[in-house]
Amino acid sequence: MSSPDLSVLVLLGVLSLTALLQVGSLRLQTWQVMTLGALLVLLLGEISPQEALHQLTWTCSSFYSGPFVWGKRLTGADILPGLGAGLFQGRRIRIN
Structure with missing residues (x-):
């Protein structure tokens, strides 16, 4: 082996x-x-x-790293947490 x-x-x-x-x-x-x-x-x-x-592969690298960059920017600008709170406010989320 x-x-x-x-x-x-x-x-x-x-x-x-x-x-x-x-x-x-x-x-x-x-x-x-x-x-x-x-x-x-x-x-x-x-x-x-x-x-x-x-x-x-630059195309693949930018495709995979892009969401992380945007997520960090939107979280830093307090846009993403507010958007998430607005979308899921009052809703119960169950994970089975």
Whole structure:
């Protein structure tokens, strides 16, 4: 049986840390966990910096990061919390 690929182990670590976002007293942000994972894969030599840049899909990256940027902006401007309160005011939300 072969040993697991290092990049798969890093991915599992990133997914675990993203789900937790807190390790002991250390509080992490999602971007910090993702950046740490990317740097770790580069430092372990799983992918070269040139290959990483070549494999980067800018359309996909902007598609996935766009909602986070807009969500942060709308939350910072107190638009999103007010919108959420207005939409769900007086409604009971059940999660089964």
